[in-house]
Amino acid sequence: MTTYRSLVAGEWIGGQPSPHLNPSDLDDVVGHSALADAAVAEAAVEAAVQAQNVWQAFPVAERIAILDRIGSQILQRTEELATLLSREEGKLLAEARGEVARAGQTFRYHAHELLQPQGERYLSTRPGVEAEVRHRPLGAVGIITPWNYPIAIPAWKIAPALAHGNTVVFKPAELVPALAGELSSIIHDSGIPPGVFNMVLGPGPVVGETLLTSVRLHGISFTGSAATGRHVARQCLEHGNKRFQLELGGKNPLIVMDDADLDVAARCALDGAFFSTGQRCTASSRLIVHERVHDAFVDRIVSGAEALRVGPALAPDSQIGPVVDAVQLERNLDYVRIGCEEGAELAAGGARVDEAGNGWFMRPTVFTGVRNDMRIAQEEIFGPVTAVISAENLDEAIALANDTSFGLSAGIVTTSLRHATEFKRRVRAGVISVNLPTAGTELHLPFGGMRGSNHGPREAGRYARDFYTQPVTCYTAW
């Protein structure tokens, strides 16, 4: 059985072993995680700081070759890594394959992004002076990630960080050490100089906190919950005024208009609300439905939810895998109780599925008769639970969509160009979809939210550079 360890200055470091279990089958121990302490995290920070000058000056062609090798290695090992991802996090194998492939492509994308124009030249208003803006690496950065995309999210942070000449201390989520360990070993074997990339396994309040309070790091890129994100922001400002980037939760609306193709609407809603067991920051957790098609849409989504096969992530006929662990399952069931107490109607699901196997399975859950001020419509649940809210017209639907502290992703299903255009103009979200699930993204396009879902520059594509570099304005006289 593999014990996953931390990587510091090119060396693998042990720690207190802790088993992690397959959420589809609690008899299956996926591996052990050797939990590091604060001293290991500090050593990782020191290694990243020491390696910074070497990496910044590393020949660009070699940097590209290293990133390209990492991407190719991930892609070559897609099947093996996807199977591990399914066992560790509970994503269905098809979804896991997609995630691993996305991670590999992300490294290759950022390798080649380096060949795009970097920096800008301006005319100076002073005679005999040349003006330019150079983009310099931010420095040594901490990367803190959640469990729900255990290889894709690390990749979309680590790849641009390394590409633009930064060194990295990566702190993965506690629930997914295997994917973090495999990714780190691929990066380690790529020929990257020791200390440029470091990874530390361990609890957020110990390992993560060491990164947040370090004044040696220059920035923190964080993806996770809004509550932890607020703490990250406070600590970064307090400790060295570090740059920080937060990608947080969502309470994403999908509007279904009375002119919608209801088959398209049901497909978008079922995918957006329930695939990946609803454990996506972009999940459609609020379905805002025009009152004229409300009942017909509810019939479709309720029968669609009831027909979904819940089962082990590696079983070929499963359509919804397990919840990631007991804590998340309890949280989901708590919200079911809260929804019922608030007066919403439980139209589908709401309970565990014991017959699906020895794991944390839950039936896809639909609430109807939901008011937007209920907790189940305002708080992120992060499970297979969605809330149907009725609206009179597009204006009311958009007002309801915007009445949230979040602003990550939003969608509309409509056949009207006017409705789609109005929606794109007025809905407050960083990612907008028309006639598509709220949860689809592409690696070369910017990703991120507004308001309570985000702080700082966008991730992904060429926008990723904005966090990992700092513009320096240079004036030169001859």
Ligand code: NAD
């Ligand atoms: P979380 O906030 O509990 O943990 C995220 C990371 O922070 C983990 O690595 C954790 O160990 C670490 N952490 C916890 N306490 C810390 C501390 N005191 N100091 C430093 N680090 C600490 O989130 P989670 O449960 O792992 O992930 C689910 C959340 O992530 C959901 O809210 C989801 O919406 C969000 N998410 C957002 C995006 C996005 O791009 N917007 C993508 C995926 C997930």
